[in-house]
Amino acid sequence: MPPKLTWLDAEDIGLALYERFPETDPLAVRFTDLHRWVCELPDFGDDPKASSEGKLEAIQMSWLEEFRDAQG
Numbered sequence: 001m002p003p004k005l006t007w008l009d010a011e012d013i014g015l016a017l018y019e020r021f022p023e024t025d026p027l028a029v030r031f032t033d034l035h036r037w038v039c040e041l042p043d044f045g046d047d048p049k050a051s052s053e054g055k056l057e058a059i060q061m062s063w064l065e066e067f068r069d070a071q072g
Contacts, residue, residue: 007050
């Protein structure tokens with residue numbers, strides 16, 4: 001069984017969010033929703049209270065990179 005994702009796995013979480021919400025512009029997502037969506041990922045296993053604005057921003061930027069790559 002692979003290890004669960006943590007708040008430090010921004011790139012992997014960004015990819016997972018892109019795969020789950022491919023049509024969603026990450027810049028339009030509020031951090032409260034982003035936090036909830038990360039915690040709801042099946043492979044996420046970190047403490048929800050261990051997040052921070054910086055960690056959420058890193059996840060959002062990783063997701064944005066995936067989103068823009070897909071846009072061409």
